[in-house]
Structure formats: structure tokens, C-alpha cells
Amino acid sequence: MKIMFQSESMFQGFRDEDKVSQEKKEKAEEMMLKHRLFFGHFQKEDQYVTSGSVLWCDGGSHMMAFDVGMSHGVERGEKESLGVCEDCEVNYNIYSFGGCKYPTPEGCPGRRLVVVDGTSSRVREMDRCTPLLDKSWQKTKKANLRIWDFRKKRFCDALTTGDYLTCFYGGRISVLEVPHVVYPEDYRRENSENINCYGYAFGIDRLLAPGTMAFFGGNILQNETASLKELTEYVSNDMENLSISIRIINDPSECGEDEYVVAMKSSTKLINGTTDYHFAVQLSDGTWEDKQGACASRWNCLDGTDDTWDMYEGDGYYNTESVYFAVNKKDVEKAREIY
Numbered sequence: 001m002k003i004m005f006q007s008e009s010m011f012q013g014f015r016d017e018d019k020v021s022q023e024k025k026e027k028a029e030e031m032m033l034k035h036r037l038f039f040g041h042f043q044k045e046d047q048y049v050t051s052g053s054v055l056w057c058d059g060g061s062h063m064m065a066f067d068v069g070m071s072h073g074v075e076r077g078e079k080e081s082l083g084v085c086e087d088c089e090v091n092y093n094i095y096s097f098g099g100c101k102y103p104t105p106e107g108c109p110g111r112r113l114v115v116v117d118g119t120s121s122r123v124r125e126m127d128r129c130t131p132l133l134d135k136s137w138q139k140t141k142k143a144n145l146r147i148w149d150f151r152k153k154r155f156c157d158a159l160t161t162g163d164y165l166t167c168f169y170g171g172r173i174s175v176l177e178v179p180h181v182v183y184p185e186d187y188r189r190e191n192s193e194n195i196n197c198y199g200y201a202f203g204i205d206r207l208l209a210p211g212t213m214a215f216f217g218g219n220i221l222q223n224e225t226a227s228l229k230e231l232t233e234y235v236s237n238d239m240e241n242l243s244i245s246i247r248i249i250n251d252p253s254e255c256g257e258d259e260y261v262v263a264m265k266s267s268t269k270l271i272n273g274t275t276d277y278h279f280a281v282q283l284s285d286g287t288w289e290d291k292q293g294a295c296a297s298r299w300n301c302l303d304g305t306d307d308t309w310d311m312y313e314g315d316g317y318y319n320t321e322s323v324y325f326a327v328n329k330k331d332v333e334k335a336r337e338i339y
Contacts, residue, residue: 047160047161047178048076048082048083048145048158048159048160048161048178049066049082049083049159049160049161049163049175049178050066050068050075050076050080050081050082050083050178050181051065051066051067051068051080051081051083051181051298052065052066052067052080052179052181053065053066053083053175053176053177053178053179054066054175054176054177054178054179055094055097055173055174055175055176056097056173056174056175056176057097057129057167057171057172057173057174058171058172058174059097059100059101059102059129059167059169059170059171059172060097060098060099060100060101060129060171061097061098061099061100061101061116061117061126061129062097062098062099062116063097063176064094064095064096064097064313065095066083066087066093066094066175067092067093067094067095067298068081068082068083068087068093068296069087069089069092069093069295069296070151070191070193070294070295070296071189071191071296072084072147072148072149072150072156073147073148073150074147074158080180080181081296082145082147082158082159083158083159084147084149084156084157084158084159085136085137085139085143085156085157085158085159085163086135086136086137086149086152086156087137087159088133088134088135088136088137088165090131090132090133091312091313092295094131094133094165094173095312095313096128096129096130096131096313096314097129097131097171098114098116098126098128098129099114099116099125099126099127099128099129100126100127100128100129100130100169100171101126102127102169102170102171103127104127104169105168105169110127111127111128111130112127112128113125113126113127113128114126114127114128129171131167131171132167132168132169133165133166133167133168133173134165134166134167137159137163137164137165138163138164138165138166139157139160139162139163140162140163140164141160141162143157143158143160144158145157145158146158159175161175161178163175181299183299184283184284184285184287184299185284186283186284187283187289187299188200188289188297189296189297190291190296190297191296191297192205193294194206194207194294195207195291196208196209196291196293196294197277197278197279197280197290197291197292197293198210198277198279200279200281200290200291200297201262201279201280201281201290201291202238202239202242202244202262202279202327202332202335203332203333203335203336204242204335204336204339205336205339206339208238210226210231210234210235210238210277211234211237211238212238213237213238213241213242214234214237214238214240214241224274224275225270225273225274225275226266226275228264228265228266228320228321228323231264231266231275231277231323232248232264232323235264235325236248239325239327242331242335242339243331243334243335244327244328244331244332244335245327245328245331246262246325246326246327246328247259247325247326248323248324248325248326249261249324249325249326250324251324252282252304252305252324254324254326255282255326256326258328258329258330259326259327259328259329260281260282260283260326260327260329261281261282261304261324261325261326261327262279262280262281262282262324262325262327263279263280263281263282263288263304263305263322263323263324263325264277264278264279264322264323264324264325265277265278265308265309265318265319265320265321265322265323266278266318266320267311267317267318267319267320268319268320269317269319276317276318277318278290278292278309278311278318280302280304280309281304282304283299287299287300288300288301288302288303288304290302292311304322304324305322307319
């Protein structure tokens with residue numbers, strides 16, 4: 001006979017109730033997703049998939065957004081780039097779905113645990129989703145559209161909502177929804193590989209680094225480390241050289257009507273001994289645009305006022321405080337004509 005104190009019995013009952021409630025919640029969410037996928041399939045199976053489409057993995061704990069990355073040159077409506085079946089590169093087109101319910105195959109390295117849900121009294125952990133994907137999405141119907149991929153130098157099948165992608169760990173990834181994205185009027189779509197975050201933010205269509213235009217203290221591309229203060233000086237001197245008026249402000253709300261805001265962060269983690277940095281631009285509606293290196297520009301993927309920005313989902317890579325520049329719009333337009 002097991003003897004249990006009343007308080008222990010009471011808390012055990014609460015824990016059991018929490019467990020049952022959580023299981024019911026998970027089951028309900030799973031049924032809702034299946035319902036949505038099943039009935040939406042007949043209406044949307046021929047819909048072309050664009051950047052921002054919602055993806056769901058049957059083994060993942062969270063949904064995520066699809067990213068075309070570098071545009072293939074075909075767009076739906078305004079600035080919505082169509083994807084192709086080869087758009088399945090991890091941390092470029094497809095990101096982590098949070099946790100993974102499928103076990104790690106025997107003989108493979110273990111994955112670290114991540115917290116995917118919880119309450120004040122308990123947390124739920126799963127193996128971290130680290131996608132290992134096929135080389136292409138699988139078609140469920142013959143493609144009606146083929147798109148020329150200038151990087152691969154061949155035609156590729158357009159990605160549609162009926163297609164699926166499989167993961168080494170057992171997950172099957174499907175397209176849940178293709179939203180129609182309405183971009184702010186001042187969002188600037190840029191696909192060039194020769195423009196990075198710095199050039200994009202200040203309207204100079206080049207691959208630039210702080211210090212490049214003024215040759216002040218060297219060039220951050222040349223295996224150099226720099227503090228946030230030094231980076232700020234590099235930017236200020238570059239803009240002076242380009243005749244672009246800027247002000248360092250404490251908060252984006254201090255921006256004038258004839259100005260726009262650029263936010264800058266760097267990382268305390270060095271890449272090959274070099275300080276990494278990133279820039280983002282605030283748009284008229286308060287959202288932000290940015291461009292990661294050679295990748296296509298993107299909208300509303302980060303908040304310039306957040307404490308950290310991600311390089312890859314959830315890594316908080318850019319972790320210094322933010323520096324805000326108020327940039328004169330007319331000066332940028334003049335500089336674009338010259339450079």
C-alpha cells in the first residue's frame with residue numbers, strides 16, 4: 001500500500017491535470033492543422049508559393065515562413081517572388097520548426113533539447129529541429145510553370161502548394177498558406193548580390209563596409225576588429241565623404257520628416273577575426289527592411305529596436321546595443337545618382 005501525503009496527492013493531481021490539458025491542446029492543434037490542410041488542398045493545390053508562405057512540418061512544434069532568398073526573376077503581384085522546387089536550402093529557404101517529435105536515428109549525433117512550451121509550473125522540451133532536407137521539393141502534379149534559375153543555369157519547376165519536402169529525421173514539410181503580402185510603399189526590393197546591408201541601408205548600390213568610402217581607419221572587410229564606437233565613426237566619415245547628412249539619435253521617434261532611420265548592431269562573436277555588423281532601415285509604417293549580404297532584401301523580418309537580431313533563427317547573433325542614424329532623404333537620392 002502506497003502512502004501519499006495530502007499535499008503530495010494534491011500536487012500530483014494538478015500535474016496530471018496539466019498533462020491531460022496539454023495533451024488535449026496538442027491534439028486539438030494537430031486536428032485543426034490537418035483540417036486546414038485537407039480542405040485547403042482542393043482550393044490551393046495549384047497556387048504558386050512565394051516568400052512569406054507559411055510552412056508546417058508534421059514533426060515540428062512551430063510553423064515558419066518560407067524564404068525564396070535570391071529572386072528567380074518571376075513575381076506574383078507586387079514584389080512577391082515565386083519559389084522553385086530547388087528552394088530547400090537550410091537557413092536560407094527553410095529554417096528551424098522549433099522542436100522535433102521524431103527521435104534521432106541510432107548511430108547519429110544527439111540533438112540538444114529546446115523548450116517549446118511551458119507554464120509557470122512546468123516546461124515542455126523536445127529535440128531541437130535541425131532540418132536535413134532532400135535536394136528538392138517533391139511534385140504532386142506536373143508543373144505548369146518552369147522558371148529559369150540564373151544561378152543553376154537551367155529551368156526549374158515552380159513550387160506549388162501541393163508539393164512537399166521530406167527531412168532525414170522523418171518530418172514531412174507542407175505549405176499551409178500563401179498569404180498575399182502588401183508591402184509598404186517605401187519598401188525597396190533588391191536582389192543584387194553586389195549590394196550588402198550597409199550599401200542597401202544608405203542607398204548606395206555597392207558592396208560596402210564601414211570605412212570604405214572615407215578610408216578612415218582602414219576597411220572592416222580587411223580582417224579587422226572594431227568596437228561599436230569605431231564602427232559608428234567609420235559610418236559617420238563615410239557619409240561625410242558621400243555628402244549625406246546623418247545624425248546619431250537616441251530613439252527612432254527623434255527622426256525628422258525629411259529623414260529616415262537606419263539602425264546598426266554588431267556582434268561580439270568574431271568571424272575569422274573580423275567584426276561582423278548589420279544594418280536595418282525603418283519604413284514609413286514603423287516596420288523594418290534589411291538585406292543579409294548577397295541575399296535578397298526582406299521586409300518585417302526583424303525589429304530594429306529589439307535587444308538582439310538573428311543571423312539564423314533564434315541565435316541572437318547581433319548582440320550589441322543599437323546605434324540609430326537619422327539620414328537625410330534628399331542627400332541619399334543625390335548620392336545614388338553619383339555612385
